[in-house]
Amino acid sequence: MTRREPLSFAGTPVPLGTTAELRLKVAETYTADPVAVPVTVVRGAPGPTLFVTATVHGDEINGVGILRGLLNDSDFSGLKGTLIAVPVANVPGFLNQDRRLPDRRDLNRSFPGSRSGSLAARLADVLFREVVRQSDYGIDLHTGGGERSNFPQVRGDLANPGVIELAQAFGCPLILDGTGPDASLRKTAVAAGVPTLVYEAGSARRFERPFIEVGISGILNVMRHLRMLPGEIVEPPLRLWVDxxxxxxxxxxxxxxxxxxxxxxxxxxxxxxxxxxxxxxxxxxxxxxxxxxxxxxxxxxxxxxxxxxxxxxxxxxxxxxxxxxxxxxxxxxxxx
Ligand SMILES: [Zn+2]
Missing domain, CATH: 2.40.50.100 (RNA polymerase II/Efflux pump adaptor protein, barrel-sandwich hybrid domain)
Structure with a gap:
């Protein structure tokens, strides 16, 4: 996709070939301090843009471990395209270690959001405008909610050819078909023309190393499939398509x-x-x-x-x- 250059986030330009660590202001605290979403933007040569969001549910932190590992341990010197990494999408929920926002709304039922709506709607609006709409593809990282734990699985709308490609490339053996709930990040992103996959693994409030490793290798596989990184994808022993x-x-x-x-x-x-x-x-x-x-x-x-x-x-x-x-x-x- 041809994008306006330079790509910018809340007015801060990030040229090709550079990496930026940004904070996007989304709210203010009771003490009038800014609340900001941390975003790492890694840009190489021209190519597609992939966003990866974690902690849309504030206590589902395996994705924080996935993005930390991905950013610290990967070689992006041959990168073609742009990775937008959002390790803590729901900052207020993350700070409280709560799935929901302080207004009790679920951020993952609040997309695409609005500039003048509730706290959840405003946070969703910033994420949707600055991250999703500037991307060609997306991956949203989750865990089981509450007291539930999930075996590693990807979920996506398998009526969408772009989502099928991502699901196939990720390399997770279990692939679940579904559009996702109304106003969820992935359903809204797909409707906006940005094929988006969910990776679900493990449980809330934990770092679970084996599940984190599957997530890192899945994102690298997707980046190889999109020709953002050199090399071939690591094929899983099998793929089961679950409807x-x-x-x-x-x-x-x-x-x-x-x-x-x-x-x-x-x-x-x-x-x-x-x-x-x-x-x-x-x-x-x-x-x-x-x-x-x-x-x-x-x-x-x-x-x-x-x-x-x-x-x-x-x-x-x-x-x-x-x-x-x-x-x-x-x-x-x-x-x-
Ligand atoms: Zn979740």
Missing amino acids: RTHWIRARAGGILDIKVELGQPLRRGETISINTNPFGRERSQLKAPCGGVVLGLTQLPLVHPGDAVCHMARLDSREVVAWGEYWNGGSGRIRS
Whole structure:
């Protein structure tokens, strides 16, 4: 895409061949100090622009580790194009270690935002104008919310050819189809013509090294695919394209004995958890309604009726076998 040169952020130009560490003012504190989003812009020769955002949900910090590793340990000397890295998109949520903003809004339901709206809308507006609209492609980094942890997976609108390309290139074996929620960063970016992928891995308020490594290698793969970096992408052992997932919810209140782990292949009818009362007596069991793989699990083994225990991908029997071979071969057992 041809872009106006020099690229600028809130009036600060960043010429080709330079790197800039910027702070974009998005709000002010009660004590009237500026609140600013830190942004690193790495520019090489002419080429595409890729944004990578982390911490749109303020307590989902694995993406901070991913961007720190990417920026510190990568060789960008041959870069063609521009990387816009936003390690802390939701600064107020990050400071409070809260998924949401202080106005209780969810930034990831607030895009594209507006200049005169709520705190969430104003923050979304700055991110959308300065970062998303200046990019050709995007990757948004997340983890499981609340007490849930996710096995590494990418999510995207697989009706969009640009998103399919990113999903294929990232190299994560599990690829989930979905447009994302209304007013989410990725859905709004795709609608604005910027194919954007979500990488989901791990849990909130943690740095989980193996999941961070998968994220770094995925972004480098995407940059190689876009010819921003030299070299070929590192191919995963397999790719499973998932178009149906199920939430397995507790039928009764109680204390869980969880029998599966993240990424584990599931046969139909396999026990996911046993629910006991405080005397240790069994009340009920949750079983897999179909074959598949564990995408996400609660980390809190205490449930009310209706609480989400397990998020699973539905796979056909051939895919379950393929995933089982990958999993049992050892390379699929990515543990946090
Ligand atoms: Zn999130």
